[in-house]
Amino acid sequence: MKQSPQLQKIQEQMKPGVITLHGFLGTDTRNLVDILIDDDAAVKRLGLTHEQIGRRMAELREKGEKGLGEYISIPPCFEVRVETVRGKLPCPFGEPGLYVKANTSVKSTRKGREIVYSDMQIHLVRDHGFYEGKGSPFRLEPAEIADVLEVEPEDF
Numbered sequence: 001m002k003q004s005p006q007l008q009k010i011q012e013q014m015k016p017g018v019i020t021l022h023g024f025l026g027t028d029t030r031n032l033v034d035i036l037i038d039d040d041a042a043v044k045r046l047g048l049t050h051e052q053i054g055r056r057m058a059e060l061r062e063k064g065e066k067g068l069g070e071y072i073s074i075p076p077c078f079e080v081r082v083e084t085v086r087g088k089l090p091c092p093f094g095e096p097g098l099y100v101k102a103n104t105s106v107k108s109t110r111k112g113r114e115i116v117y118s119d120m121q122i123h124l125v126r127d128h129g130f131y132e133g134k135g136s137p138f139r140l141e142p143a144e145i146a147d148v149l150e151v152e153p154e155d156f
Contacts, residue, residue: 054126
C-alpha cells in the first residue's frame, strides 16, 4: 500500500538516534504502513484487538508496580517486575505527552516464558497497533505477547 506523507514523516521519527538510540524499526525495510497492516492482520487472526493486548500489558504493569522493582506474584501464573529509569520519551506518532522510561518483565510460570515491554510500547500497541519493526531489539510479536500474557478474545 502507498504510504502517506504523514506516515513517512512518522517513519523518519522512528529511525535510530531520533527519539531513541536504536529507533523503532530495526532492520525492517518495509514502509511503516506495511508494518502496521501486517501486524493488524496478525492480531485479527488471533481474534483480538490491539486495545485488548495493550490493556492487558497495562494491567500487568500496574499490578507489577506494587513490587517496587522486585518480582511479585500475580495470579493466576505471573511473576512481574517493573523497573524505571530517569527520563521520558515522546510518542513517535506525534501525540502529545511523554512516556516514562519503564520496563515491565512478565514471566509466565504456566508457559515458562518471559516477555519485556516498556510504557511506550503499551501506548504504541494499544493506540497505534505498532509492535516495532522486524529486527528491532524491542520488537513484540503480536502472537507471542498475546500468548505469554494470556490475552483471550472477548465476547462482543
